[in-house]
Amino acid sequence: MAAAALWWALKAARQVLPSPCPRQVRSYHVDWRMLRDVKRRNVAYEHADERLRINAIRKNSILPKELQEVADKEISALPRDSCPVRIRNRCVLTSRPRGVKRRWRLSRIVFRHFADHAQMSGVQRAMW
C-alpha cells in the first residue's frame, strides 16, 4: 500500500518537472558533410598509431630503401579516410567549413550571435 502510494506520488511529481534542461540539445548532425567529417575523424583516430609508425620508417635515412618502399605501399593500402589531412574543422553548430575560430569551434556568425547575447564567457566587444 505504501509502495503504491509512493509510486503515484513519483509519477505526479515527474509530470510537474519535465527533465529541466536549459542547454541546447541536438540529437543529429547538422548535415551530411558534417557526418562524413565525423566518420573521417573516427577512422583517423583508429589508424593514427599505425600511420605514425609507418611514416617513421618511411621518413628515414638509416633503413634500407627497399624497406621504405614496402612501407610506402603499406601506408597507401590503409583506408583513405584514415589520413588526418582530410579532416576539416567545421563549425560545430552550423557545419560551416570556412570562418571557423579554432578555440570555440564556431563559425564567425554564430560566435557573433552568442557574444552579443552575452552567452560567451569572457568575450566582450572590443573598443580601444
Added chain:
Amino acid sequence: STSSVVSTNKDKSPASKDSTTEGASKRHEDGAETPKQKLLDIIGDMKVEVSYRKKLQQLKTSENKNQAVNKLAGTDSEASVPQGTTEDIQRGKPLNPELVKAASAVASSLPLNKKQTESELLAQLRRHEETTDKQKKGGTINIRNVISEMAVKRQSPAQRGARISGRISLELDEDGQRIRPERWSSQSFDSRSLKVGKRLNIFTKASTEPEHALKTVSSPTIWDLEFAKEIAAITAQPPRNGFEEMIQWTKEGILWEFPIDNEVGMEDDAEFHEHIFLEKHLEGFPREGPIRHFMELVICGLSKNPYLSVKQKVEHIEWFQKYFEEKKELLQEI
C-alpha cells in the same frame, strides 16, 4: 558637576584624605579650564620615577603604616559598606593622591555618569594596587599554603599489583585482550569494563560480512533499479541558485574541481626510470645494423615524450619488433 561630586565626597568623608580632595576641589573650582585640560595638566605633573627601588621602599614603608591604620579603619568601614559609592575613597588602603585626582579628571571628561565612573576607576586602581602588593610580598607563602592543602592520593595495593602485572604480561589472544590478568583488569576498571559494548572486529575477520554482501548483490531486480532511477530523477530538483548549479555541473563533469588538479584522469604509476631507460625492451632486436640504429633513435624519441604512458611506449616498440620480424625474409635478401 565635578565640583559638586568632589564637594559631596568632602562632606561625607572627614578623614585624612580630605586635605587632598579639598585641594583638588579647589583646583577644579578655581580653574575655568576644561576637564580635558585639567586631566592633561595632572598627567603632565605626574613625575616619571626613574629609580624604581626607592619607590618600592617608599611604598613598603607607607604600606606598613597604612596597614595598621586600615585594620582599625577596616573594621569600622565594613559595617558601613552599603552606604554609598562616595565612601570608597576612604575604605581600605588609601590610594596615591595623584591617581585620585587623575581618576576624577578622567571621570569628568567622560560623558557618562561621572560619580559612577569615578568610583569604578578608583576601585580598579585599588584592586591593581592590591595585586601588586600581594605579588611583592607573598610569593613563597602562598605556594606553601597551596601545597599543604594538596592531599596525596594513595593507591590500593591490589590495584597497584594489577597495573604492574598488566604491564608485564604480553600474552595476547586474537582479540587483543590479555589472558592472565583478566580478572584483575575487570576489577581495576570499575567504571568501564573491557567486555561491554559492540565489538569493532578490527582484529578478527567477521565471518558474517561476506554473507551480507552476497545477499545485497544478488537481490536487486529490474523493478528495484527502475524505482531507484525514478527516485533519483525526482529528487534531482532544478538548482535553486548559482551554487547548486555549479555543484550539478561539477558532478556531471562540465566544471572542473577547484583547486585545479592538473593530473586528473592521469594515473601514471610508473617511475621516471621506466619512461627513460627503455633499452631493456630492445632485447629482441639484432645488436648491430641499421635496424638497431633505427630503434635506438626510436627509443631516444620516446624517452623524451612526456605525453605517452609507459604502456603506450612499450606498445610502439613491440609493434616495430613484429613488423621487422615479418619483413625478415626481405631483409635477408638485402
